[in-house]
Amino acid sequence: MTSHISEHELIRKAQKGDERAFTQLVKHYESLVYSFAYKVCRDSEKANETWQDTFVNVYRKLHQFDGRSKFTTWLYTIVTNNCRMKRRHRKLDLASVSIDSATSVHDHPSTDDDGQPVQTIPSWKETPLDSVMDTELRTILDEAIGELPYDYRVVFALRDIEGLSAEETGKILKLSIPAVKSRLRRARVFLRERLNPYMTL
Amino acid sequence: MKKKIAHCSDVLDHICEELDTKLSTAQCRELKRHLAKCPNCTAYLDSLKKTIRLYSSVPVKRPPLKARKQLFAVLKLKG
Numbered sequence: 001m002t003s004h005i006s007e008h009e010l011i012r013k014a015q016k017g018d019e020r021a022f023t024q025l026v027k028h029y030e031s032l033v034y035s036f037a038y039k040v041c042r043d044s045e046k047a048n049e050t051w052q053d054t055f056v057n058v059y060r061k062l063h064q065f066d067g068r069s070k071f072t073t074w075l076y077t078i079v080t081n082n083c084r085m086k087r088r089h090r091k092l093d094l095a096s097v098s099i100d101s102a103t104s105v106h107d108h109p110s111t112d113d114d115g116q117p118v119q120t121i122p123s124w125k126e127t128p129l130d131s132v133m134d135t136e137l138r139t140i141l142d143e144a145i146g147e148l149p150y151d152y153r154v155v156f157a158l159r160d161i162e163g164l165s166a167e168e169t170g171k172i173l174k175l176s177i178p179a180v181k182s183r184l185r186r187a188r189v190f191l192r193e194r195l196n197p198y199m200t201l
Numbered sequence: 202m203k204k205k206i207a208h209c210s211d212v213l214d215h216i217c218e219e220l221d222t223k224l225s226t227a228q229c230r231e232l233k234r235h236l237a238k239c240p241n242c243t244a245y246l247d248s249l250k251k252t253i254r255l256y257s258s259v260p261v262k263r264p265p266l267k268a269r270k271q272l273f274a275v276l277k278l279k280g
Contacts, residue, residue: 019278026269034264051264055272107209119240124248127255141255160253192245192252199248 011071015062022062026055032072033079039157041083042146050082057082069171076162077172080154087150122200137198144194148187155180156187209235209242 007028013021033054038047057078065074110118128137145153158169159180170180236242273280 023273023278023280026272030269031261031263034268035261038262047262048265048268051268052272052275056275059276117239117241119244121241121244121248123244124251127251127258137255138259141259145256156256161257161259163257188249188252191256192249195252195255196248199251 007071008067011062011065011067015065022059025058029072029075030055033075036076036157036162037079037083039145039161040080040150040154041086042153046083046086050079050086053082054078070168073164073168073172076158076164080172083154084150124196124199127199140195140198144191147194148190152183152187152190155183156191159184160188209239209245 010021010025010028014025030051034047034051037050037054038044041047041050054075058075061078065071110120112118128134145156148156154173155169155175158164158172159166164172166177166180166184169175170177173180175183236246269280
């Protein structure tokens with residue numbers, strides 16, 4: 001699918017019951033749905049179930065998609081609803097992690113003899129390119145996002161990984177924009193603290 | 202932002218959610234001024250940007266090959 005028009009056409013055909021158009025939609029969006037489901041649901045089994053549930057929902061409810069939002073926004077909404085339902089059923093995701101853990105930023109930093117602030121927060125090394133990202137770092141990234149409580153993880157995934165706007169994220173999660181921003185800020189700070197020991201020079 | 206920003210925690214509060222914007226609005230001038238003279242806020246913001254970059258560079262996961270077959274079987278589609 002190379003243009004918005006062809007996607008629109010494919011959706012229209014699938015809505016009219018064209019099975020081939022539907023299977024093409026699945027093929028086009030299957031990785032996006034799976035990858036997002038994996039990040040939000042947190043394990044392969046749940047991601048697999050969510051993936052299948054999402055496309056079953058898409059198949060059954062495609063006639064309800066009115067084209068006023070982006071198709072991907074609609075997909076993300078279905079994925080997050082499915083993930084949230086699984087979390088409720090299983091009660092596995094109630095992380096006891098405090099999201100308000102103190103940051104290392106202080107309002108009154110040390111100063112040198114000239115009264116200039118002294119850097120007490122260590123600089124981070126350059127982030128490795130994806131191709132050279134080592135196993136240890138991948139594990140740390142994965143564990144840190146897993147520790148993030150669900151409500152924060154889903155905001156972080158939509159905004160910073162999937163690249164959606166605050167408006168789109170708020171629409172998907174039925175949250176106000178200030179609520180999206182607040183959760184995003186806390187999630188970023190939390191993840192930054194988790195990576196800090198590994199990334200300081 | 203009604204008051205002038207004087208503290209690092211204010212910078213953190215206000216700038217974190219706008220990391221991906223250009224910080225060119227009038228209300229951001231004080232943030233920039235603070236950043237220019239504060240090595241701690243600069244280091245902290247740099248580390249936040251790197252955090253986001255690391256997460257967004259993790260490769261996309263693909264569904265298992267059998268998933269699509271199972272889906273089409275459930276929906277009774279030929280695929």
